[in-house]
Amino acid sequence: MRVNFTVNGRPQEADDVWEGESLLYVLRERLGLPGSKNACEQGECGSCTVRLDGVPVCSCLVAAGQVEGRDVVTVEGLADYAKARSCGTSCGTSLDEAKGWQARGTDSQTGEGTELAPIQQAFIDAGAVQCGFCTPGLLVAADEMLEHNPNPTDADIREALSGNLCRCTGYEKIMDAVRLAAARQGEAV
Amino acid sequence: MASPSGTPTKITQGSQTKGGIGESTLRPDGTLKVTGEFAYSSDMWHEDMLWGQILRSPVAHAEILSIDTAEALATPGVYAVLTYDDLPTEVKNYGLEIQDTPVLAHGKVRHHGEPVALVAADHPETARRAAAKIRVDYRELPVITDEASATAPDAILVHEGRDDHHIGHVPHPNIVHRQPIVRGDVEAARARADVIVEGEYTFGMQDQAFLGPESGLAVPEEDGGVHLYIATQWLHSDLRQMAPVLGLPEDKVRMTLAGVGGAFGGREDLSMQIHACLLALRTGKPVKIVYNRFESFFGHVHRHPAKLYYEHGATKDGKLTHMKCRIVLDGGAYASASPAVVGNASSLSVGPYVVDDVDIEAIALYTNNPPCGAMRGFGAVQACFAYEAQMDKLAKRLGMDPVEFRRLNAMEQGTLMPTGQPVDSPAPVAELLRRVKAMPMPPERQWESSEGADVRQLPGGLSNTTHGEGVVRGVGYAVGIKNVGFSEGFDDYSTAKVRMEVVGGEPVATVHTAMAEVGQGGVTVHAQIARTELGVAQVTIHPADTQVGSAGSTSASRQTYVTGGAVKNACELVRERVLEIGRRKFGTYHPAWATAELLLEGGKVVTDGGEVLADLVDVLEGEAVEVEEEWRHRPTEPFDLRTGQGNGHVQYSFAAHRAVVEVDTELGLVKVIELACAQDVGKALNPLSVVGQIQGGTTQGLGVAVMEEIIVDPKTAKVRNPSFTDYLIPTILDTPTIPVDVLELADDHAPYGLRGIGEAPTLSSTPAVLAAIRNATGLELNRTPVRPEHLTGTA
Incomplete structure (x- = not known):
């Protein structure tokens, strides 16, 4: 099946999803978002916790099909x-900030600058x-x-x-x- | 007098460079770990990869009459199904010390969950379903589950035809290893005793329960070799065991450490390493294997459950006279680390006390229970639980305060171990007890608030089982001794490669080791050591792999000592080479270049008076310095097989705990209110990480005191609780505040005077909690973990 949902503010489409797959599996193995972890895959450890329409859930216990059209936030987001x-709503770059902007690279080894x-x-x-x-x-x-x-x-x-x-x-x-x-x-x- | 080798004549080269040792610098992998970008072994992904699945035995002991893989192989999406018959070489077993563990079962399975066949498929569920279609015909055999059934005259041998180096000195082939230790004259000492106490203690089977499951990705390479990205504790040990089974020279099996989600001993043995490589080599495709939690309980060894029989005597003024003990460890179906665990359990069975006359025996059994091996504390944990219970019993019999009784008998520097080895560095046992006792006590009845009882602070917690009725408080103390590093003559070395060069106009050091960072913070410490020794701000930690020499295992509390020592040593050699270059280039400009006392500091060469001689950028312009060197701690000796005498250990580590518990005596529920710890760490290279290790180790000790136990059915030897639903580890609600008092008494034999610290806090935590529960309830409690039925008399 195909599942369409929003992850970290971006629309995502997962294809060829087997009906038994969890949201955790789709995030990790199909969408390249392995930040949510697979410590128990039985809803006991919380390592796969994501926000589903704002509510924290164990993504290993959510069938992928259940998130159709819904909004997911993971640790990556x-x-x-x-x-x-x-x-809030006033999110933007102030003029002063914009003037002071400097390129700041992210170090791929340490993540420094993130x-x-x-x-x-x-x-x-x-x-x-x-x-x-x-x-x-x-x-x-x-x-x-x-x-x-x-x-x-x-x-x-x-x-x-x-x-x-x-x-x-x-x-x-x-x-x-x-x-x-x-x-x-x-x-x- | 000349210093013994390894003695730090100068604690550091004196560098005050920021981010050096002694500072709580932050983890270099911290940002990646909080953003979800850190690549753990289960996160590995490769275009076109397959998923591997292992079929495991549903029974503990059986002959395999036949295996039919036809239906599994015919499943669409399946690329390979492998059994014993598909193994490529004559080498079909592996093992840490004794190669008794089949890669895939041959003719027989010896424990519940033993690997029997492998499947590779294009989806993990396809692989699981195909594995379920493999038909294995088992003929069940009687199970050996304890000492009586293992050593019965007609006992089935778990392993026929043993030819390992222990078979010559064990009384029965179902005993892996036996280590007696005798010193002094126990019978004469016994005659001097005014009181004698005996005890029989049981220690349950604990699981490491690291959160990152066994996993990895094997990628076949064009030269016929394979590259494995893996979570392990020791890359080179894995490699040594894997290559012969794969039929490849070691240089065609490349190993890169993937992110490791905890270990605690559970990754010392191989799990899916060979299986993933076999499937990758067979299919020509990358193969990923990830255990789920159920499989993880079968996929690694556990802490040895134990029966411990102790007798102690003391004079009426409170001095220990003698100790006799017998420790029976259940090693399960395969040897794993059992022989070394026996060595630890026996040599540390007296605890941190002065007892001159001892008669000790420790054995590990072969049974059909799950294989047991390394877990944090490694044999010392089980012994500490028993001897500390004995100390409380003796104090009670003598009418003495339990802490005073311990302090009266505490070992100190110079005390002889039961092995005859002198303790030749500080052993502040009495001081640690004094410190932990002196910590302020948590307030009484802290659950009371203006709005009534806060059930979260009470036994039973949010289950709302009491508002304080039937709740009593108890306090208990314990102290322990753990060896650091590999013992008994093992050649325990580490290798470090350190490079120094100018990158982007700045001097940069690169540290490359094969050390497995499993969360302990070795990578943090390596960078600190390099900054201190080389006076640079920028240190790059190269990913751990087998392109550099072995760093030994991330176990036995040894990595900061041994690989840290190797990094320090390599940095010192680099420093000498850098100074040589400096002398060659600039020596004529300043007479101080001819002196020996030059330092690297803040990116410059300076005199010990602080005068700048040159910038490292100028010294290293156009040159890079690189050194790869092995480093060893002091050698040790094996223990004599009859007397147990020998200088078997490198260093000792001490911690003491005070537990405060509240017990709902009606329901048998325990709430640990506080678990305070005092530990000597020699030198805290990173104080924040040191405290984190102590608190984490303490909590694992708490777990096995009140909840953690793998339940093995004594009739079938099958594991009954392989899940986090049924095997409980402490949550944040179960875990109390853990105040820590860190003492730093240098061990002059160790780099910077440091002491390995990771395991000691796991020892004394458990007996302190048990002592507190006994203190609260008045019950004897000779087993751990304590369950409600033991407290309510309904067991």
């Missing part, structure tokens, strides 16, 4: 998504990334929580991220990262 949210969402930067700064396999799902889930709850308590953070397994960090640095992102978000307002 998180920075743009967060940017669009933070500047524009990041605040939660992405906070994960790096706080040491919340080790092997990184849980990171994309946690970022999507944490970003969604901060959207609704900009001043979470520790218990709120733990509850919101309880569907995302991490095996490396013991979660302490992930807590630090979410607190840091919330604090920076607060300062920016």
Whole structure:
């Protein structure tokens, strides 16, 4: 079958999709978006978390056909998504910014120069990334929580991220990262 | 007196270059990992690639009477189906130490999930369905599941005709390896004891549960070879095992490390490496294999479950007199790392205590249970769980405080191990206990709030099972000792290639090793070492592959020590060459060039007084310096097979924990409130990463204390819970705050004085939690993990 849907703001068309394929498989293997991870493929680990019409879901549990005509945000689109949210409808380049613009290449080895969402930067700064396999799902889930709850308590953070397994960090640095992102978000307002 | 080799006469070359060792520099792969662009092994993709699928045995022990692949082969979209008969050479087995593991089963399967056949197809579902069409006729055999059934006089041999180097000293062919250790006179010491405590302990089978599943992409090459992009812990060990089975010289099997989603020991053995290469070579197409979580539980070895029998004695003033123990590890169907796990379990069975008179025996069994091998802590974990329970029992019998009792018996620098080896670097066991005890306690009844009980802070959590009724608190302590690096005479070296040149008008160092970055942050540390030793800002970390010499395994807490040591050594050699070039070009301009005390600092050659002699850009103009060199830590010796004596270990690592738990005694639910850790790390090359390792290791110890266990049916030897639905690992709700106190007492034998740190926190975490639960409930609790039925008396 053919599935048409929007991923990170861009219309996508996936052809020859077998009816049993998950959204996760289509993203990873057909659309070249492997950022959403395949740690369990049984809806237990949260590593494949994406936003489906704004709602965080395990993309391994969503049949590809179910996303026909709908809107998906993955970790690859998180920075743009967060940017669009933070500047609302007035998103554009100011004249001053435009004058000061400089070419800034992205280093393909390290990704240096890439524009990041605040939660992405906070994960790096706080040491919340080790092997990184849980990171994309946690970022999507944490970003969604901060959207609704900009001043979470520790218990709120733990509850919101309880569907995302991490095996490396013991979660302490992930807590630090979410607190840091919330604090920076607060300062920016 | 001359320094022993390897002693750092100068801790660093003195460079203050930004981003060097001791700073919490950020991961070089961090940005790629948060944007989803970091390419893990399961993300590999190739035009025209096929998907590989493994057919696994549904039973634990059976003869294979026949295999019929016709229907599978006839399935549209299927390119190849392979069985044992299709293996290309006479070498059909592999293994880390003993080559006892068939690439594909031949005539017999020895455990549930053993690989039997392979399929390559154009879609993973096509491959799965075709595999299901392979008809295998099994005749089931009785299963060997424990020591009694393994060593019974009429026991079926799991492996007939063993000819490995352990068969000569084991009492039964179903015992992989046996290591006794005897020192002193146990019976005489026993007679001096005022109290004697005995215990029989059970340690459940833990899974590494790394999140990135076993996966990789094999690409056939024009020269008849194959290039494998793979997640592993040791590229060269994989290569050594793969090439003979593939019938290729090692230089025709190219290996590149793909992104690794955690390891924890579970990637020390091969999984799908050979299978993907076989299918790629057969079909002439790239082949990708990705396990799902169900298959991953069958696709790697687990932590050895163990039975541990201990006896300790002590005088009434609290000094340990003697220790006797017997540790029985279940190695499952294939040897994997069992012999080395036996060596660790026996040599570390006393724990970090002074006990002069010991009688120790550790064995690993061959059974039809799932194969067990390396997991973080490697034999030391099981022993620590038991000896720490014994320490609490002794303290209780003597009416002493459990921490004071431990401190009274704590080893220190100079203490002899049961193997007779002196501990020749700081062993701050008493100090770690003091520190962890001195940390502030978490407040009582922290679930109480103005709006009533916050159930998220209580046992049972959001299941809303209690608002504080029946909840009691307990506190427990534990401390452990882990060896660092490969022991028992293993030639444990690493190779580093370091290049220095001018790129874009700037001096740049490139570090190339085959070290498997599995998340631990070795790549971060390598760049820091290069900055410190070469005084440059820009360091490029070359992808890990087999185009450079072996870096050994990312295990045994060894990579920062050994590959870090190799990078440091190669940088020092590069530095000498750079200074030679400088002397040749500019030596006549300044007399200081003739002195030995020159540094590379901030991109310049400077004197130790800070005077700039030359810019590295000028020194290196038109020249590049490159050095590839192996580096070794101090050699070790094997343990004597009768007495266990020998200088078998390189270095030790110590951590202590304090656990605070709350237990709902009515439902048997446990909430760990806090798990504090104090650890000596020698020198924290990257403090942020060090703390991350300690917290992660602590959490894996917590998991096996209260939830993690692979359940193997004792009647059928079949795995009953191969999923994250049924095998539970700690979530963020299960994991408490983990305050960490890092001590830095240099080991003068190690680069920068550092200590391998990754495993020690996994040891003491589990017994500390168990001690806290015992303290809360008054129950004896001789097994881990603790389940609700053990706390409610309904087991």
